[in-house]
Amino acid sequence: MLRATERYDSDFLEREELRLVEDFEERGYQIFDIEDRSGLERIRRAVANQLSKETGTPFEDISELLNRAGDLVSVADLNSVRLAIFNAMNREKWFRPTYYKLARRVLATLVGNELAMQRRINLSIQLPGDDSSLLPVHSDVWSGDSAFEVVVWIPLVDCYRTKSMFILPRKLNDEHSKHLAEFRGKDTEELFRAIEPDVEWLTVSVGQGIIFTHTLMHGNRRNEEDEARWSMNCRFKSLLSPYDTKRLGEFFEPITLRAATRLGMTYTLPEGFER
Ligand SMILES: O=C(O)CCC(=O)C(=O)O
Numbered sequence: 001m002l003r004a005t006e007r008y009d010s011d012f013l014e015r016e017e018l019r020l021v022e023d024f025e026e027r028g029y030q031i032f033d034i035e036d037r038s039g040l041e042r043i044r045r046a047v048a049n050q051l052s053k054e055t056g057t058p059f060e061d062i063s064e065l066l067n068r069a070g071d072l073v074s075v076a077d078l079n080s081v082r083l084a085i086f087n088a089m090n091r092e093k094w095f096r097p098t099y100y101k102l103a104r105r106v107l108a109t110l111v112g113n114e115l116a117m118q119r120r121i122n123l124s125i126q127l128p129g130d131d132s133s134l135l136p137v138h139s140d141v142w143s144g145d146s147a148f149e150v151v152v153w154i155p156l157v158d159c160y161r162t163k164s165m166f167i168l169p170r171k172l173n174d175e176h177s178k179h180l181a182e183f184r185g186k187d188t189e190e191l192f193r194a195i196e197p198d199v200e201w202l203t204v205s206v207g208q209g210i211i212f213t214h215t216l217m218h219g220n221r222r223n224e225e226d227e228a229r230w231s232m233n234c235r236f237k238s239l240l241s242p243y244d245t246k247r248l249g250e251f252f253e254p255i256t257l258r259a260a261t262r263l264g265m266t267y268t269l270p271e272g273f274e275r
């Protein structure tokens with residue numbers, strides 16, 4: 001039986017992999033460089049084209065258009081515009097493989113080479129000053145995601161301070177988690193106040209991504225910057241690791257099933273054979 005406390009055997013991991021694995025375990029998140037920049041640009045351009053179509057706004061520069069979404073879309077219309085873009089993107093066959101390739105190597109090192117991927121990639125937009133579409137402090141595991149999942153979070157514009165998301169690094173998350181029961185029934189704002197001195201606001205530029213375990217407390221606040229935030233997030237897990245309420249075939253789909261597993265899954269012992 002594998003015990004999670006056992007250290008890695010460095011004889012089996014490349015030095016670079018070992019560094020990534022240890023950093024990720026230490027903090028519970030990692031900012032990484034996107035592996036396929038042209039894939040990222042394809043996604044950014046497709047999103048910008050959709051926004052341009054929805055709002056009748058021509059554009060030249062993708063970042064410029066997305067950053068000033070607050071001038072183009074009212075808070076009242078934001079969710080329907082977001083859903084239109086989300087649906088249009090998730091209808092594209094190239095979208096999920098392209099998204100996966102932004103983070104293929106980090107996923108292979110941190111999660112595995114037989115992966116299940118969330119079927120629909122989320123889009124989040126935080127307009128400056130808008131507090132109608134916030135995700136207050138939470139861990140996704142509190143609401144039915146498995147602890148074996150990671151989130152790949154990709155900014156479509158440069159994200160910093162309150163335009164970004166906050167996360168509680170692993171050690172501090174463990175500390176604060178000991179007191180979590182005290183907040184039961186209270187406003188999540190009180191929980192945020194308690195963890196606020198320890199949270200990190202992640203600075204991520206276009207061309208970078210975040211991979212994190214959603215067992216950590218994280219979320220966002222009202223965007224106090226003067227640019228809109230655009231980001232995507234998608235969960236990945238090792239295909240054969242435990243699932244919670246987000247099931248394989250419904251929420252997740254296998255993307256890199258290997259031959260030996262496929263053979264094993266379809267094998268039946270010859271008839272009449274007992275062992
Ligand atoms: O984008 C954010 O601010 C929060 C994202 C989040 O909660 C998640 O991806 O699980």
Ligand SMILES: [Fe+2]
Nearest residue numbers: 139140214218
């Ligand atoms: Fe979350």
